[in-house]
Amino acid sequence: MKLVYRNINKDSSGQITLIPEDGEDMWHAYNLVQPGDSLRSTTLRKVQSESSTGSVGSNRVRTTLTIAIESIDFDSQACVLHVKGRNIQENQYVKMGAYHTLDLEPNRKFVLAKKCWDTVHLDRINVACDPTQNADVAAVVMQEGLAHVCLVLSSMTLVRAKIETQIPRKRRGNAQQHDKGVEKFFDSVMQAIIRHINFEVVKCVILASPGFVKDQFHDFLMSQAVKTDNRLIIDNKSKFICVHASSGFKHSLKEALLDPSVASRLSDTKATAEIKALQDFYKTLQHEPDKACYGLKQIEKASASDAIDVLMITDMLLRSLDIALRTKLVKIVDQVKDSGGVVRVFSSMHVSGEQLGQLTGVAGILRFAVPGMSDSEDSSSEED
CATH class of the missing domain: 3.30.1330.30 (Ribosomal protein L30/S12)
Known part of the structure; x- marks a missing residue:
C-alpha cells in the first residue's frame, strides 16, 4: 500500500490518501473503510446526452466522486471493494444526494476521511504502508569488515544497513589490533540488528558468510547479549541460523536463502x-x-x-x-x-x-x- 497523503488533526479527524497495490492491500482497505466515512475516488458514470436532431444517446464518462459511505461489500475473488453511498460534493454528472457505488481495486487511488482515526485504524495503515512490518525474514550477509543487514520481502530485499570497517591484517605482532578491529566491526553489526530488525515480526535471522565469520559473529552476539542482559537477543536466540555465503555482498543472499535449513524455517507464516x-x-x-x-x-x-x-x-x-x-x-x-x-x-x-x-x-x-x-x-x- 502506498501512502500518498496524510492529514490527521489533533481531534483525530482527517483524511488519508492511499493507493492499494495488491489483494492484501484490498483486505486492509476493507478493514479501514466504514459506514459514516467519506470516500473520494474516480469512477465511470453513464451519462445521457441529446443531439441537435433530438436523438438521445448515452456514453460512459470518467469522473471523481465523493460519497458518504452507507454500505461496503468485498469481493475477495476479484479483489474489488464495492462502496455504496450518497454523493456529497458538486459534480456535473451526479446530483447531490444521488446514490453511487465506487469500486476500489488495486492501483486505484482513493481518499478516505474519518471523524475519528483511532489507534487500530492507524496501526493497520502503518502495517499496510510499511513493507518492513511484513518482513518475515531478516539476513546479515557478511565477510570480515563488510556486512549488509537486510529484510527479505516477498517481492524485494531491503538493505537497512551497510557496515564497512577497516580491520588491520592479522600479522605476527599485531594480533591484538586485528582482534580489536574485528570486535568493533561485530559490535557495529550487532547494533544494526537491534536497530533495524523487528523481532515481533521476523521469524528467522540468517547469518551468512564465507568461512567462519558467521560463526564467530554468532558467538560474539550471544556472549555480548548475556553480558549486557539484552533480552531482545536472548529471547530470540532460536531465530538465528548460520549458513554459507560466498561473500558479504547483497547478491550472496540468494544462495543463503536456498539453503535447506533456511527453507524449513520459512514454512511458518x-x-x-x-x-x-x-x-x-x-x-x-x-x-x-x-x-x-x-x-x-x-x-x-x-x-x-x-x-x-x-x-x-x-x-x-x-x-x-x-x-x-x-x-x-x-x-x-x-x-x-x-x-x-x-x-x-x-x-x-x-x-x-x-x-x-x-x-x-x-x-x-x-x-x-x-x-x-x-x-x-x-x-x-x-x-x-
Whole structure:
C-alpha cells in the first residue's frame, strides 16, 4: 500500500490518501473503510446526452466522486471493494444526494476521511504502508569488515544497513589490533540488528558468510547479549541460523536463502502463528483455566486489571458497525499494549480467525488469575 497523503488533526479527524497495490492491500482497505466515512475516488458514470436532431444517446464518462459511505461489500475473488453511498460534493454528472457505488481495486487511488482515526485504524495503515512490518525474514550477509543487514520481502530485499570497517591484517605482532578491529566491526553489526530488525515480526535471522565469520559473529552476539542482559537477543536466540555465503555482498543472499535449513524455517507464516496462539489459548484453558478468558465481559475485566498477556481478536469484530462496541474494543487493545501485552488481530479469511469467531471473536491468555472472573462468564457469552 502506498501512502500518498496524510492529514490527521489533533481531534483525530482527517483524511488519508492511499493507493492499494495488491489483494492484501484490498483486505486492509476493507478493514479501514466504514459506514459514516467519506470516500473520494474516480469512477465511470453513464451519462445521457441529446443531439441537435433530438436523438438521445448515452456514453460512459470518467469522473471523481465523493460519497458518504452507507454500505461496503468485498469481493475477495476479484479483489474489488464495492462502496455504496450518497454523493456529497458538486459534480456535473451526479446530483447531490444521488446514490453511487465506487469500486476500489488495486492501483486505484482513493481518499478516505474519518471523524475519528483511532489507534487500530492507524496501526493497520502503518502495517499496510510499511513493507518492513511484513518482513518475515531478516539476513546479515557478511565477510570480515563488510556486512549488509537486510529484510527479505516477498517481492524485494531491503538493505537497512551497510557496515564497512577497516580491520588491520592479522600479522605476527599485531594480533591484538586485528582482534580489536574485528570486535568493533561485530559490535557495529550487532547494533544494526537491534536497530533495524523487528523481532515481533521476523521469524528467522540468517547469518551468512564465507568461512567462519558467521560463526564467530554468532558467538560474539550471544556472549555480548548475556553480558549486557539484552533480552531482545536472548529471547530470540532460536531465530538465528548460520549458513554459507560466498561473500558479504547483497547478491550472496540468494544462495543463503536456498539453503535447506533456511527453507524449513520459512514454512511458518502469519496464519500459522495465529493458529499457534490459539493452540496456546486452548492449552491454557485446559490446564490453567484461571489464566484464560474469552467474551467481552471477561476480557474487559482482565484488561482493567492489566492481566492480559496475549489478546486475540478478529478483524470482523473490529469492523463492528456499533460505534460504542468498537470504541470499547479499541480501548481494550490500547490498554493491553500499554501494559506490555501482545495484541494479535486474526484475519477472518483464515481458519484460525473463523475458530476465534466461533469463540465470541475475542480471547485472552492472562499473566495471572483475576478474582471473580467466572462471575462474568455467563453474561459474556450472552453478550457476544
